Amino acid sequence: MEIQVRKEGSATIVAVSGKMDAVTAPDYEQRLRELLDQGAKTFVNDFSNLVYISSAGLRSILATAKALKSQDGALLFAGIKGPVKDVFEISGFGSLFQLHDTLDSALKSIG
Amino acid sequence: MEARIENLPAILRFAVDCADRLSWAKNxxxxxxxxxxxAVVNVCKYAYPEGDGAIEVSCHGDQNGLRIRITDTGQPFDLLSVADPDMNADVEERQIGGLGCFLIRTLADDVTCRREGNQNVLELTFLPGKKKADHADGG
Known part of the structure; x- marks a missing residue:
């Protein structure tokens, strides 16, 4: 799994590629926790190159979302597809979060 | 093999290589x-609370499907008894646990879980042909 972070306006774009599994998910959670501690509040997860996610990844996302919620932050998702989208839908995460087909659409929704 | 998270990639490689021989769809x-x-993470995290222990994974695939058998000698555990997560809960209410067992029960065609002597025996079966979740990426 690789994580690339960049700022665009008020949004922090977190592009995650590869596999988010029980081995790698803690790295994602820790990285977002650090960004949150540095003051970032609006995150767009660009998952267009994420090919696999397990419940460990979902747990890290949920833990991050809970931490953000308490600080009035937001966690959006862009480009989810294939098996990752399947897992989001099956686990109910599709209705728990804002999912956008593209990064542009996610950024526009923030304004 | 020792039931440790760092062994997960090797176990998955073994199982995926076995499944790959069946030439099923990528999803x-x-x-x-x-x-x-x-299933493996459950064993690594919960089977041996007081130390290390072993996990064994075997795999058999043919025209009738794929059967994965996972055994450990840790504390008794029946994943079929774990409650489903509350799908209607919002971010604040949604519980963090239970998702792994739910995914196993949802995505495998058959799951059996039993205690044999001092062993937990989990058998997962995947039948040939598509499950609903395999083609849910159309939109």
Whole structure:
């Protein structure tokens, strides 16, 4: 799994590629926790190159979302597809979060 | 093999190589990999609270399907008894646990879980042909 972070306006774009599994998910959670501690509040997860996610990844996302919620932050998702989208839908995460087909659409929704 | 998270990639490689020989659809293989990860992680995290222990994974695939058997000698555990997560809960209310067992039960065609002597025996079966979740990526 690789994580690339960049700022665009008020949004922090977190592009995650590869596999988010029980081995790698803690790295994602820790990285977002650090960004949150540095003051970032609006995150767009660009998952267009994420090919696999397990419940460990979902747990890290949920833990991050809970931490953000308490600080009035937001966690959006862009480009989810294939098996990752399947897992989001099956686990109910599709209705728990804002999912956008593209990064542009996610950024526009923030304004 | 020792039931440790750092051994997960090696266990998954073994199981995915076995499943790959059946030439099933790519999404199906991803789901199989996911189910096996969830089952192995359960053993690594919960079977041996007081130290290390072993996990054994065996795999058999033919025209009738793929059967994965995972055994450990840790504390008794029946993943079929774990409650489903509350799908209607919002972010604040949603519980963090229970998702792994739910994914196993949802994505495998058959799951049996039993105690044999001092062993937990989990058998996962995947039948040939598509499950609903295998083609849910159309929109």
């Amino acid at each position: 199906r293989l991803a789901n199989i990999e996911l189910v096996i990860e969830e």
